[in-house]
Amino acid sequence: MASTPQRRPGGRTARTRAAVHAAVRELLAAGGAEPSVREVAELSGVHEVTIYRRWGSIEALLLDVATAQLVEEWPFPDTGDLRADLLAWAGSVAEQLRRPEGFAFFHAVANAMSPASGTVSAELREQAEASMRSRAAQIQRALDREAANGGHPPTVDMVFDLVLAPLYLRAMWNYEPETHVEVFVDRALRAAQPVSD
Amino acid sequence: MASTPQRRPGGRTARTRAAVHAAVRELLAAGGAEPSVREVAELSGVHEVTIYRRWGSIEALLLDVATAQLVEEWPFPDTGDLRADLLAWAGSVAEQLRRPEGFAFFHAVANAMSPASGTVSAELREQAEASMRSRAAQIQRALDREAANGGHPPTVDMVFDLVLAPLYLRAMWNYEPETHVEVFVDRALRAAQPVSD
Numbered sequence A, B: 001m002a003s004t005p006q007r008r009p010g011g012r013t014a015r016t017r018a019a020v021h022a023a024v025r026e027l028l029a030a031g032g033a034e035p036s037v038r039e040v041a042e043l044s045g046v047h048e049v050t051i052y053r054r055w056g057s058i059e060a061l062l063l064d065v066a067t068a069q070l071v072e073e074w075p076f077p078d079t080g081d082l083r084a085d086l087l088a089w090a091g092s093v094a095e096q097l098r099r100p101e102g103f104a105f106f107h108a109v110a111n112a113m114s115p116a117s118g119t120v121s122a123e124l125r126e127q128a129e130a131s132m133r134s135r136a137a138q139i140q141r142a143l144d145r146e147a148a149n150g151g152h153p154p155t156v157d158m159v160f161d162l163v164l165a166p167l168y169l170r171a172m173w174n175y176e177p178e179t180h181v182e183v184f185v186d187r188a189l190r191a192a193q194p195v196s197d
Helices: A012-029 A037-044 A048-055 A058-073 A082-098 A100-113 A122-148 A156-173 A181-191 B012-029 B037-044 B048-055 B058-073 B082-098 B100-113 B122-148 B156-173 B181-191
Strands: none
Touching (some): A012 A048, A012 A058, A037 A048, A058 A100, A058 A122, A082 A100, A082 A122, A082 A156, A082 A181, A100 A122, A100 A156, A100 B100, A100 B156, A156 B100, A156 B156, A181 B181, B012 B037, B012 B058, B012 B100, B037 B058, B058 B100, B082 B122, B082 B156, B100 B156, B122 B156
């Protein structure tokens, strides 16, 4: 067991992170209330004190898992067909939101960025904002290509307002479980078309 | 001090509820982290045990305050001018979301209705859903009047998807603090117009 005190990527720190993240995902997938640090510690085999030292709170840990998931596992598709890419992306968001762990991830980011949140460090909040910017930049590249090809793509804000926002609200308020991905995507695509009148 | 054991509207139960609600609003208005039952008890003068017995958890209490606020204090305006009514309503939602306690109220409802929430009773969840239906019915009446007058009003779903959802997402993700109430309302009004092509 050659362990060194300094943090090295791929070393003990990375293994700890992977074990803790896997435990969080497993607990969220099981549904129920928000997991506690104690439950994460028991499932991961990582000591509770270590988790608190590294993440500070369960909210901060959930945010870390959420942003990792967002950036690593749900890239914006990039096939050159903007409508198809938006449909695939929105469909995967809708599917994630239907599952307890996907919803919990969105919720963790929302909690972290909420003005009322006092439990997330400035560092983690910056991480959440960086993952948002990275996602926005991915979408921007697809929109830029469409414009370069002579199309009239929506802006990133339109994609968020017209596609992501209603998917999220419907999942959150639970007021209509089935989602209308195609309607939302086509609204975003139409919003950018030159108006005739 | 003539106190009777049974619950009477306007009696001790109502006074307890009013004191506890006022304390929650004051704590939320002050910002910071979600208030604890202990803080609510201290500020309201109502015993912690009484609060737990009546509401069960801080999440359930926040939800109760949020739905009361929604129904009692933010009625949908009804002047007969649909665009003006939507602008006034959306403006007040946007303003509420900019304030910590307004955001916290929306968040409390979201938490209660989240599939991952295990801390809110079926009774309170039903109360949240009833307040949503009541709000939807208020908006529906305004839309019906517009249709009766020969207009082409959007559906309630369109109002939620195109106006409420982006206001909420922008407040939540904090990705653009200024809101675009007029753009959102006009999108909703346009979405229902007959398409020319």
